[in-house]
């Protein structure tokens with residue numbers, strides 16, 4: 001397996017740490033938000049809607065119960081019944097009055113003696129024990145409690161589904177003599193549901209004890225029994241358990257999670273169901289999660305770019321530092337040797353003349369001794385500068401060590417190198433080093449052209465010998481082999 005460079009390993013580690021950190025915080029905040037949303041919906045939003053609707057229903061129901069009670073205890077009603085139901089117009093007027101005084105309610109009275117059904121328009125019919133639609137009367141007659149609430153189609157009002165308050169009438173001796181009361185159409189309750197659905201973006205509806213959907217705010221909504229509807233049928237048994245305390249249930253439908261709050265409303269004999277689609281509600285949280293991930297990815301990318309840039313920069317700086325001579329800013333000897341080795345291997349592929357010049361400052365010890373090391377350093381820097389400025393762009397100038405320099409001249413025969421060496425010698429000799437006139441800085445130079453098959457060591461040995469020869473011949477001169 002190829003070894004991954006240290007730099008890439010470091011970047012990978014940074015990326016893993018950043019991605020890991022960002023991912024874990026984004027996921028954690030998503031989970032917390034989702035749970036808070038779910039808890040909020042199950043714990044307060046849905047029960048609150050249920051409570052509100054329930055208290056509105058109770059409010060709507062109380063008034064008709066009160067009116068029915070007054071009707072059942074009215075002395076006129078009782079006296080009229082006990083007097084043998086003589087003039088039906090008297091009772092009809094009474095029932096009309098009740099209806100008009102109280103708005104949209106229908107009003108009725110059924111006599112236990114004659115079984116006549118009276119309403120605002122007169123006598124509607126006679127109730128019969130064998131008529132399914134009249135079963136309610138005989139049930140009320142035999143029930144122990146004083147009144148009940150029942151939902152039935154209203155024969156006197158185009159069979160509209162109506163909530164009837166059936167109140168028992170007793171004579172002054174406590175004998176059952178009939179049933180009276182009022183009916184309210186379900187329309188008012190439908191409006192209530194519509195209002196809640198629109199305000200809270202939830203589905204609100206009623207189902208009866210068999211699970212049949214009885215009343216919805218949305219007229220488009222299916223009327224099928226919840227036992228037969230996909231999704232909710234899984235939890236129908238939990239809903240239809242006569243619990244008057246609200247309960248929370250969840251079910252899934254088409255990959256969406258539905259939260260549901262339900263309670264049994266004894267006044268209606270129906271279950272009130274409030275539903276919320278949690279998946280839809282989670283969408284903003286999911287969008288925030290995606291946005292977080294996007295920001296995290298951008299930040300990771302940015303940090304990686306910055307890290308890569310800094311690593312590359314400091315690596316380049318370290319490489320330059322390792323290659324450069326601190327005083328003269330020229331290449332140092334080690335770097336020069338690398339360049340030379342590369343050059344030699346290149347030569348075997350593309351042979352061309354390569355020459356070298358070894359440069360040594362004459363009597364440099366005296367500069368140090370007479371003017372101090374700082375001046376000696378300045379002279380070294382200035383000579384280096386002169387060499388750099390005189391060489392061509394492709395040539396390599398390096399500090400060989402101490403007060404000695406080397407120049408490698410690519411694609412340059414010895415004659416050309418000799419010319420350059422001579423130019424350099426004159427340049428140094430005429431340069432103003434700001435030293436007293438008694439001391440002139442000069443250099444001695446040895447010039448060689450690389451021989452075929454020659455090694456670096458042999459090449460430099462020859463250059464060194466020529467430099468030595470230049471020194472021996474009085475310095476400030478150039479020596480080249482013949």
Ligand SMILES: Nc1nc2c(ncn2[C@@H]2O[C@H](COP(=O)(O)OP(=O)(O)OP(=O)(O)O)[C@@H](O)[C@H]2O)c(=O)[nH]1
Pocket residue numbers: 327360361362363364365366368372373374375376377380401402403471475
């Ligand atoms: N100021 C300074 N002096 C250096 C540096 N490197 C080497 N030297 C000095 O350079 C001097 C070289 O002296 P020598 O090798 O005797 O040569 P020279 O005095 O130039 O005599 P010739 O080469 O024979 O002409 C020594 O005194 C070193 O201490 C440097 O970086 N700074």
